[in-house]
Amino acid sequence: MKKNTYKGTPISPGIGTGKVLLLEKQTLSVYRLTLQDDQIEPEVRRLQEALEKTRSQLHVLKDQLSAKLGEGHSYIIDVQIMMLDDNLLLGNTVDTIRRDKVNAEWALNETATKLTNVFDSMKDTYLRERGADVEDVINRVQANLAQLNVHRVTEMDEDVIVLAYQLSPSDIVEMHESSLVGFVTEIGGKTSHTAIIARSLETPAVTGISEINGIKSGQTIIVDGYEGLVILEPTATQIREYENKKRYYEEHANQLISIKDKPAITKDGRKLTIQANIELPEDLDSAIRSGAQGIGIYRSEFLYLSNPDALPTEDEHFAVYRVVAERVYPHSAIIRTADLGAEKFTPVMGMHNEPNPALGLRGVRFCIKKREMFKTQLRALLRASTFGRLKIMFPMVSGLNELREAKSALEEAKEELRVMKVDFNENIAVGIMVEVPSAAMTADLLAGEVDFFSIGTNDLIQYLLAVDRNNDHLAYLYDPIHPGVIRIMKYVVDKAHEAGVKVGICGEMASDPQYLLILLGLGLDELSMNPVSIPLIKQMVRSLRYKDAREILEHCLTLSTAQEINEYLLEKTNQFFPSGFFASRGPML
Amino acid sequence: MQTNEIEIINKKGLHARAASKLVQLATRYQSKVQLARDGQISDGKSILGVLVLAAHQGSMLTITTDGDDEKEAMAALCDLINRKFDEGE
Numbered sequence: 001m002k003k004n005t006y007k008g009t010p011i012s013p014g015i016g017t018g019k020v021l022l023l024e025k026q027t028l029s030v031y032r033l034t035l036q037d038d039q040i041e042p043e044v045r046r047l048q049e050a051l052e053k054t055r056s057q058l059h060v061l062k063d064q065l066s067a068k069l070g071e072g073h074s075y076i077i078d079v080q081i082m083m084l085d086d087n088l089l090l091g092n093t094v095d096t097i098r099r100d101k102v103n104a105e106w107a108l109n110e111t112a113t114k115l116t117n118v119f120d121s122m123k124d125t126y127l128r129e130r131g132a133d134v135e136d137v138i139n140r141v142q143a144n145l146a147q148l149n150v151h152r153v154t155e156m157d158e159d160v161i162v163l164a165y166q167l168s169p170s171d172i173v174e175m176h177e178s179s180l181v182g183f184v185t186e187i188g189g190k191t192s193h194t195a196i197i198a199r200s201l202e203t204p205a206v207t208g209i210s211e212i213n214g215i216k217s218g219q220t221i222i223v224d225g226y227e228g229l230v231i232l233e234p235t236a237t238q239i240r241e242y243e244n245k246k247r248y249y250e251e252h253a254n255q256l257i258s259i260k261d262k263p264a265i266t267k268d269g270r271k272l273t274i275q276a277n278i279e280l281p282e283d284l285d286s287a288i289r290s291g292a293q294g295i296g297i298y299r300s301e302f303l304y305l306s307n308p309d310a311l312p313t314e315d316e317h318f319a320v321y322r323v324v325a326e327r328v329y330p331h332s333a334i335i336r337t338a339d340l341g342a343e344k345f346t347p348v349m350g351m352h353n354e355p356n357p358a359l360g361l362r363g364v365r366f367c368i369k370k371r372e373m374f375k376t377q378l379r380a381l382l383r384a385s386t387f388g389r390l391k392i393m394f395p396m397v398s399g400l401n402e403l404r405e406a407k408s409a410l411e412e413a414k415e416e417l418r419v420m421k422v423d424f425n426e427n428i429a430v431g432i433m434v435e436v437p438s439a440a441m442t443a444d445l446l447a448g449e450v451d452f453f454s455i456g457t458n459d460l461i462q463y464l465l466a467v468d469r470n471n472d473h474l475a476y477l478y479d480p481i482h483p484g485v486i487r488i489m490k491y492v493v494d495k496a497h498e499a500g501v502k503v504g505i506c507g508e509m510a511s512d513p514q515y516l517l518i519l520l521g522l523g524l525d526e527l528s529m530n531p532v533s534i535p536l537i538k539q540m541v542r543s544l545r546y547k548d549a550r551e552i553l554e555h556c557l558t559l560s561t562a563q564e565i566n567e568y569l570l571e572k573t574n575q576f577f578p579s580g581f582f583a584s585r586g587p588m589l
Numbered sequence: 590m591q592t593n594e595i596e597i598i599n600k601k602g603l604h605a606r607a608a609s610k611l612v613q614l615a616t617r618y619q620s621k622v623q624l625a626r627d628g629q630i631s632d633g634k635s636i637l638g639v640l641v642l643a644a645h646q647g648s649m650l651t652i653t654t655d656g657d658d659e660k661e662a663m664a665a666l667c668d669l670i671n672r673k674f675d676e677g678e
Contacts, residue, residue: 079605079636082612088637115637124645130605134637193605319646323600 004235006209008184010228011195013532014204015246016182017239018159020219020232023167030142033103043097047090047104050144055084057140058170065173069200076169076193080137088115089138105145112138123316125306129192136168161221163212169193176201182223184230186210206230226532260291264538266520270546274538275331275528277506281320284327286531291538294331296528297393297454297506298324300377301344308346311373317380325388332389334454334504334528336433337377337406339395341366349373358468363396363433368405378413382424391429393454398436400445407449433506434492435459443492447499454528455492457507461485479562480509481518481569486556493522504528516540517572521553544576590655591663599673602645607674612636614669620656622666633666 035043062077083089089111096107112135119131162175162183172183172194182204188194198205204225212232215221222231222242226249231238264272275296276287287295303312303320324333341362345351349370354360367374381392394406407430417424434440435456443453457480462469464484467477479485489505496503504526509515511533519527520541527537552572559565597603603611615622615633622633626648631638633652644650650670654662669675 075606075609079609082609082636086635086637087632088635088641115641118641122643124602124643126601126604127640127643127645130640133605134640315647319600 004232004238006212006230006232008206008208008228008230010205010225011188011192011207012198012203012205012225014182014202014225015242015249016159016161016204016223016225017234017242018161018179018181018221020215020217020221021160021162022215022217023162023164030105030109031103032106035097035101035103037101040098040101043104044094046145047093047097047108047141050104050141051084051090053144054137054140055081057144058084058137061170061173065197068173068176073197073200076133076197077173080133080170083134083137084141105142108138108141108145121309123307123310132166132168132188133193136170139168140170161223163209163215163221167194169197172197172201172203176203182206182225184209184221184223227530259539259542260289260535262538262542264293264541266541266544266546266549268545268547270520272520272524272541273504273526274534274541275334275504275526276531276534277528278531281323281327283531284324288327290531290534292331292531292534294389295324295328295333296504296526298333298335300335300338301340304338304340304349305344305346308348310348311376314376314380314383317377318383321381321384321390322387325384325390327388329388332391332429334391334393334431334452335381336393336395337364337374337381338367339363358462364394364402364406365396367394368402368409371409374406374409375413375416378410379417382413382417382428383422385425385428386423390425391431391452393431393433393452395433395456396436396459397432397434397446398438399442400449403432403446403449433459434503435463437464437488440464440488440492443495444498447496447501450501452502452504453492453496454504454506454526455489455524457485457489457505457509460488460507461509464488480512480515481556481565482562483557483560483565486518486522486553486565489522490553490557493524497523502526511537513537513540513577514569514573517544517549517552517569517576518556520544520546521549521551521556523550540577548576590653591659592651592653593663593667594649594651595667595670597644597646597648597650597670599670599676600646601676602648603639603642605640607676608636608639610674611666611669612639614665615662618654618656618658618662618665620654620659620662622662623653623655625651625653 058077058081062074065077066074093107093111096102096110097104115134116131119128119134122128159179159181161181165186166188167183167185180203185207186209188207195205204223206223206225206228209230215232219233222234264274273293275294276292277297278284278287278295279299279302303317321335339362340349341351341360342357381390384390397403410430429451431450431452431454432446433456434443434453439446440460461478461480465477465482467474469478493503502525505519505524506528510519510527511529513536516537529537556565556568559568599607601607612634624631624633624639624642626642626644629642631642633639652663652666
């Protein structure tokens with residue numbers, strides 16, 4: 001990644017280029033004033049007037065939103081209007097004014113603190129995020145009490161990308177009226193109302209970007225809501241690249257979607273399964289829409305990381321896996337058991353920062369140590385297995401002993417359910433991520449004891465080449481087609497097929513058109529990727545011959561450097577996909 | 590007075606849209622509507638009250654209605670919950 005590029009979480013797809021507009025975190029200082037007795041009722045009226053004013057502002061917003069999107073989404077503002085009338089807000093605040101003889105701002109602030117504390121302590125992420133809606137309403141009332149202009153962005157005459165700590169749904173609606181072409185926030189999840197509104201208004205958005213050094217309003221910035229990237233002061237090349245990418249989406253998206261229900265089959269009849277990588281149940285929509293034939297990896301860490309104070313319960317796990325199983329059926333969904341540890345853990349797990357997290361207590365190693373936590377997830381997975389076609393995948397397995405250890409925990413979980421007479425699929429498929437080089441080199445031994453492999457190229461490449469892929473100084477060494485990587489992948493696929501075990505790939509490499517010839521030639525059975533990439537890769541598979549890909553792979557195996565392989569692949573890719581196919585260069589090229 | 594225990598079965602639980610439907614429905618009746626979950630009691634006509642119950646899928650909710658139209662109110666509320674708030678999951 002280039003130095004001017006920052007990675008966050010995409011929450012609304014699309015590409016926007018515009019001028020930075022920094023919105024400072026709005027903090028109104030609230031002072032406590034003591035009132036004389038005869039000031040109390042006028043103060044209550046002042047509060048009511050501010051509420052009334054807020055109500056009419058919200059009605060205006062609601063009308064704007066309904067005009068744009070129909071009634072379907074205006075409920076978000078409706079809920080805020082209902083909050084204004086709510087006794088918990090109004091009644092409590094009025095009581096505080098009268099009882100403590102304090103000003104409306106102070107009383108409202110007390111109510112706000114109580115309410116947000118309740119929301120902050122909720123376990124359910126979706127419900128917890130509703131606290132932001134309450135805060136937004138209260139901030140609006142505060143602004144009206146202070147007689148400030150609530151409009152945070154007014155009259156912009158050029159395309160603007162807003163950067164803020166947090167934005168509310170109503171902020172987005174207001175700004176959309178002018179020239180908002182994208183936004184970047186520090187907090188706000190995929191399931192926040194802000195994200196929902198942004199997707200409905202087709203405004204590209206990225207969240208989870210905390211600090212951009214030296215950024216100033218007025219600088220040029222690109223927001224890539226497909227991949228969660230933000231590019232500050234892009235170079236001429238980057239601007240061109242993104243113009244192409246944007247055009248690509250606009251021109252080809254519909255055409256590609258039209259092939260979504262066709263099989264991924266080569267011209268000479270080799271069938272591949274193209275699946276989606278997802279992290280949240282909310283991602284299922286885009287996976288299904290893009291024509292994924294199942295889920296190749298469901299990263300289950302989210303449940304653990306969304307609540308710092310407690311581990312997810314078996315029922316919480318179950319509810320999620322059941323939804324995944326049901327929605328994806330008749331296709332299958334591979335759930336990867338928790339890949340926690342490294343930097344991903346919460347206080348409740350009793351972990352500590354490690355000097356070398358990539359090589360530390362993580363993945364299945366961590367789960368084996370936390371056996372009860374592990375079995376909770378496994379029991380939930382087993383219970384959900386009767387609602388569709390779930391498969392279990394263990395991450396970071398380094399060899400046979402670890403696999404057996406993980407499987408013994410699974411057997412225990414099964415036995416516990418049998419004792420409780422709970423139904424589950426006795427023959428649930430069990431596989432591993434092949435991402436530790438020692439697992440890859442013992443693929444022949446492991447294949448005898450699993451139902452499937454999935455090559456996790458992100459980590460496999462990092463471990464094989466001893467290159468931290470996030471280290472800017474080493475970026476030039478991180479090469480997915482280093483001859484060492486291709487050889488090890490070939491070994492894994494060959495050994496798996498000798499044992500009759502299917503192999504997939506679920507790293508970023510799978511979505512890169514440049515590597516498709518190699519992946520196809522290796523004989524991989526399943527490719528799992530970001531949903532956005534599925535239609536393009538499927539279209540490519542449908543225009544290739546397996547026989548050609550095998551020959552190309554054989555030739556690559558005779559080349560000695562990544563550079564030679566790259567050049568050869570580029571030449572071949574251009575030959576198979578001449579002008580037109582990537583005329584506007586695809587999103588991943 | 591009517592009391593009924595009911596499970597929240599829709600996927601997202603009593604989230605914003607579902608909670609607002611419930612409150613709007615409760616407000617149509619004269620009767621007092623009270624919701625309780627895990628010992629926490631809320632006014633069923635208060636959106637914030639309903640949201641702070643944090644009733645996710647699978648939680649048990651105790652509904653109490655009290656007033657002239659308590660039976661109708663109870664029937665309508667249970668029906669809304671069992672219809673999964675018409676969310677078409």
